[in-house]
Amino acid sequence: MxxxxxxxxxxxxxxxxxxxxxxxxxxxxxxxxxxxxxxxxxxxxxxxxxxxxxxxxxxxxxxxxxxxxxxxxxxxxxxxxxxxxxxxxxxxxxxxxxxxxxxxxxxxxxxxxxxxxxxxxxxxxxxxxxxxxxxxxxxxxxxxxxxxxxxxxxxxxxxxxxxxxxxxxxxxxxxxxxxxxxxxxxxxxxxxxxxxxxxxxxxxxxxxxxxxxxxxxxxxxxxxxLPRSLWADLVLADLRETDPGFAGDGRQLLRKLRGMARFNYGPIKLEEADLSAAITRE
Structure with a gap:
């Protein structure tokens, strides 16, 4: 557990x-x-x-x-x-x-x-x-x-x-x-x-x-x-809230998302594909 x-x-x-x-x-x-x-x-x-x-x-x-x-x-x-x-x-x-x-x-x-x-x-x-x-x-x-x-x-x-x-x-x-x-x-x-x-x-x-x-x-x-897709959406929303001035390209955004997911959402073990799908849904 x-x-x-x-x-x-x-x-x-x-x-x-x-x-x-x-x-x-x-x-x-x-x-x-x-x-x-x-x-x-x-x-x-x-x-x-x-x-x-x-x-x-x-x-x-x-x-x-x-x-x-x-x-x-x-x-x-x-x-x-x-x-x-x-x-x-x-x-x-x-x-x-x-x-x-x-x-x-x-x-x-x-x-x-x-x-x-x-x-x-x-x-x-x-x-x-x-x-x-x-x-x-x-x-x-x-x-x-x-x-x-x-x-x-x-x-x-x-x-x-x-x-x-x-x-x-x-x-x-x-x-x-x-x-x-x-x-x-x-x-x-x-x-x-x-x-x-x-x-x-x-x-x-x-x-x-x-x-x-x-x-x-x-x-x-x-x-x-909660489904992994929702956790990924929460990571993206979290990043937008904590770093509203971020203006990097898609690759930079994905890198920042990976860092946030690893630091604050580690137990979910989100993969790059989960985070990429969240960007697409945004």
Missing amino acids: RTAVVRFADYRLYEQKRVEASNAMMGLLAGAQLASHLLQLTEGSERLLPEVFPRVAHIGRFNLTTEEARSILNAADTHLGAMSVPYSLALHEDYLKTCLDLLARGGCCTTAQAERAKARLALQHRGIEAATGGAFQLDGLAQIDTLRLMRNCMIHDGGRASAALVSTVQSWTTTTESAWRKLAHSTLRHLQVGDPVRFGHAELILSLAVTKSLARQANVLLQSA
Whole structure:
């Protein structure tokens, strides 16, 4: 089974966004702790932060004493997790929509089937499996379903556990629970309907890890399912996008295509005939 990814244009864009989001989230978490540490220097002061740090932008909106501010900053991971996990899932959902569009374009499913699967994250992985004949790892699917339902509880149920979330957690296998514990350092087995659903640093790390893994798995499933002609067309479109000023002749174009196909699309093993046919179709 193939394991290397094809770095097609939309996958590279997803990876870029995922890394940027991860860095920003970790930066905010670290920043909150750094700020809390810095405020130790003013411990005991009754002056408000805008008086102590008048040049800090927007400090007026944080019009608190040192003690009050540090209490909030020390608990920031809960609030940042509640904001960051949905963001991580949204990036993944957008990438899966791209995968489904490619599968429809490659004739692996109908446009209507792709559109139905694109409607909700809950349907997207199953839609890709149906179109490719492949399968995602079950533990990863269980983890992302759990995170999705946790997100839904936060948005639709006032942050309280729904029956759907509790049922999903109770259906975990031992390997799913072990995988969750490995990253989150806790379990959700104790959840009852109506219990508070909490996010934090651990859930953020877990969401980044599981979406990265499932995105790579989707990439591998596409490799065997999409026709070589479509992969060749994607290489050509990629080149046109990344080097819009290229004005070489057909032989130079083919040479550049061979280089791009080898560097970013290596697992497909496109041949010169595939790339020449793409030029002809353009």
